[in-house]
Amino acid sequence: MVDSKLLEILACPICKGKLIYRKEQQELICKADRLAYRIDDDIPVMLPDEARKLSLEEYDALPK
Numbered sequence: 001m002v003d004s005k006l007l008e009i010l011a012c013p014i015c016k017g018k019l020i021y022r023k024e025q026q027e028l029i030c031k032a033d034r035l036a037y038r039i040d041d042d043i044p045v046m047l048p049d050e051a052r053k054l055s056l057e058e059y060d061a062l063p064k
Contacts, residue, residue, distance in 0.1 A: 001023075002021065002039060002042050002044065003042075007019075007021050007028075010028065010044060010046070012030035012032065012033060012035070013046050013047070013048055014033050014035070014048055015030065015032045017031070017032045017033075019037070020062065026039040026040075027039060028046075029054070029062060030051075031059070033051075034053060036052040036053075037050070038050070038052070
């Protein structure tokens, strides 16, 4: 589980916006850039080149 203090200070490396933590998928989501950053062994991989592009369906299912 990712430390809650870490989640509070993490921001998207591209737009510096807030991230949404998806515990089940072990990802941090940037809605602005439609990117998902994976979490490996409780360590967020915040490299834009490693991020996964969200599908339109995934994006639409995110909290408003």
